[in-house]
Amino acid sequence: MKYSVPVLSLYFILVIILITGCTKYAKDGHMKQPGIALTFDDDRIDNWYQYLPFLDSFGVKATFYVCKYNRFTPEQKQKLSVIQNHGHEIAFHSLNHYNMPDYVYKYKYTLDELINNEVVAGLNLMNRDGFYPVTFAYPYGAHNDIIDKKLMRYFKSVRALNGTSDFAKSLAPTQKNDLLFGLGIDKSSKRTDESVLQLIKSAADNSNCAIFVAHDINTSIKLSVTKERLRKMFTHVNQLGLQYYTISEISN
Numbered sequence: 627m628k629y630s631v632p633v634l635s636l637y638f639i640l641v642i643i644l645i646t647g648c649t650k651y652a653k654d655g656h657m658k659q660p661g662i663a664l665t666f667d668d669d670r671i672d673n674w675y676q677y678l679p680f681l682d683s684f685g686v687k688a689t690f691y692v693c694k695y696n697r698f699t700p701e702q703k704q705k706l707s708v709i710q711n712h713g714h715e716i717a718f719h720s721l722n723h724y725n726m727p728d729y730v731y732k733y734k735y736t737l738d739e740l741i742n743n744e745v746v747a748g749l750n751l752m753n754r755d756g757f758y759p760v761t762f763a764y765p766y767g768a769h770n771d772i773i774d775k776k777l778m779r780y781f782k783s784v785r786a787l788n789g790t791s792d793f794a795k796s797l798a799p800t801q802k803n804d805l806l807f808g809l810g811i812d813k814s815s816k817r818t819d820e821s822v823l824q825l826i827k828s829a830a831d832n833s834n835c836a837i838f839v840a841h842d843i844n845t846s847i848k849l850s851v852t853k854e855r856l857r858k859m860f861t862h863v864n865q866l867g868l869q870y871y872t873i874s875e876i877s878n
């Protein structure tokens with residue numbers, strides 16, 4: 627049977643639509659530019675501030691998830707502002723650093739009390755000083771679906787921790803993520819430099835963004851990442867031509 631010209635054109639158009647549709651889908655599933663997102667948690671402003679020149683020297687843009695803002699001194703607030711002005715993201719890590727599921731299910735506060743006491747109250751204090759966090763990290767990484775959903779009304783994404791040996795869980799596949807799992811790189815994580823560098827390589831190979839979590843930079847406590855490890859990571863990132871993402875840049 628012979629096809630008429632209009633039928634053939636229609637077929638041709640249909641094929642084009644399918645091809646462009648597929649291509650678009652593939653792009654959505656990967657980062658345009660692979661990279662890493664380095665995050666720091668808690669309230670160690672003085673320590674982070676001290677290492678700003680070190681981060682700058684490698685062109686690093688990081689995300690600092692801040693808690694206990696109500697205890698910051700005016701000088702620490704000033705330092706936080708300087709950190710932000712260096713291109714880093716100031717994000718939120720709750721007000722008092724409670725385990726959020728425990729707050730509700732063990733200590734019997736309502737979900738609304740949790741949000742008001744630990745989120746809204748802290749955000750208000752920060753907003754008053756010109757900080758507007760749009761992403762959140764859970765204290766201790768403790769979370770569940772119900773709290774995730776509730777927090778999505780306030781934040782573009784929430785970050786938990788990757789407590790598994792499945793490192794791929796810490797690879798964000800697109801630039802529009804709402805739940806992220808950071809891989810711990812502090813001394814307490816007991817991870818080797820090789821395994822950390824391998825995740826960076828995987829991000830490059832798969833066009834993803836690798837998410838890392840640390841606390842202090844180069845102090846004696848266990849929740850601290852060594853300067854040597856950071857230097858190895860940054861050198862690897864820069865050699866592979868990866869980009870540094872802040873968390874809001876890869877959030878929904």
Ligand SMILES: [Zn+2]
Pocket residue numbers: 667668719723764765766
């Ligand atoms: Zn924390």
